[in-house]
Amino acid sequence: MLVTNIAVTSEFGEFMSDQLESVEDFRIRARAWLSGNMPKLDPAKEYNTNRVADREWVEHRELQKKLFAGGFAGICFPKEYGGQGLTPAHQTAFTEESAPYEMPLRLNVPSLSICSGMLLDMGSEEQKQKYLRGAISGEMILCQFLSEPSGGSDLAGLLTRAQRDGDTYVINGQKCWSTFAYAADYATCLVRTDWDAPKHRGLSMIIVPVHDDASHLQRVRMSDGSDEFCEEFFTDLVVPAENLVGAENDGWTVGQRQLFYERQAVGGGSPYVSGRQATRGGSEVTVADVARAVGKDQDSATRELVGWQTALDTVMHQVVKRITIGMTSGEYPAMASSMMRLCHAEIPQNRMDIMLDLAGDEAVTSAEHGDGYLRNVGIQYLMRQGASLGGGSSEMSRNMVSERVLMMPREMAADRDVPFREVRRGR
């Protein structure tokens, strides 16, 4: 059963501890600090585009350092690691107050919400002081090296190996689809350390430097023009044994924890995400916005679509709330995060489909034509499938809900309890 490190309440619950500053007092203090310290969103600037400019990484590190110096970084992380030791309700208040300002949003996922969350639960004291504090203070960015070319869904079938050599591990293999790795300093890397154990029992999680002479990193250009993904090749990458997170060969437990935080982040329920995505004019574009932009807002069929999507968005928000509360109280198991994750795949995909239908020709993806606003609808559509892959595919999420939440029979697995060395796999 999952019990998060979050103090007493959920984002949506009442503030319950009288030891802490009240949410309202905190909100007032945050509002004053934000107006005196953070840059206001510039209406002429495009935020949250699919292409991340190199300068953004420099800016976002600086913004995170400002939050840290001002006492507003890592609101839900414990104070001993540089956080504020407050509750998700404080975080929600801060996110609302910070909406008109530039925020270091690129550091939210995976660095703070996924890797740091996992390190808080599973890292050694030294690792927390170095990497967790490093991420919260804006000194370092973390990313995750999990997926491999042989398949991301079958994560436990990974082939990258780490060999213990005295006080070090020597790593060889390949990772792929690592979001923002090129901009990161360290990665939490899942590797195989025992080939004689069954696949889930021979893995270890090791923190590795992203940029090293023994690693080759290349960025992957996607059809939407973005190149946030990277792939990495390790040839005798040597890392200190103290970088092992948890116990050797217990990497599946550590990885599961990381995946829990990933589903929570991708599902929109992470307490470690600070700030809200800003798009045109600083607010999220809705189906109704697109309907208005193309002059179809009085059309009855369009209004039905807008109503349908609005209902789905409302349900999604409520489901995320409900599950977040349930997981915090222990009513739901950690795997319930798969339900949030599934909502955040299916419902945004529906939204993208409707937006593309409404925008029609105006959503052309060519950079030379069309209004930038509607053209973005087309560009974003190119990453539509990503919503049901990143953080675990929709099919895998359904499997989790069926097997681990509803406790239905498990899927057949020919490699269960077989030493990994003997498992048949494609070349």
Ligand SMILES: Cc1cc2nc3c(=O)[nH]c(=O)nc-3n(C[C@H](O)[C@H](O)[C@H](O)COP(=O)(O)OP(=O)(O)OC[C@H]3O[C@@H](n4cnc5c(N)ncnc54)[C@H](O)[C@@H]3O)c2cc1C
């Ligand atoms: C936006 C985004 C960000 C990502 N960021 C990272 C990152 O930072 N680090 C990282 O390591 N990886 C990352 N990934 C990779 C991601 O984790 C994988 O894409 C995902 O796990 C699926 O793996 P795959 O792409 O290899 O597909 P595969 O595992 O090859 O699956 C292909 C298809 O088969 C289906 N399938 C597979 N097995 C089953 C089964 N048992 N039952 C039913 N259906 C099945 C899948 O659902 C899918 O539709 C990211 C991916 C995306 C899209």
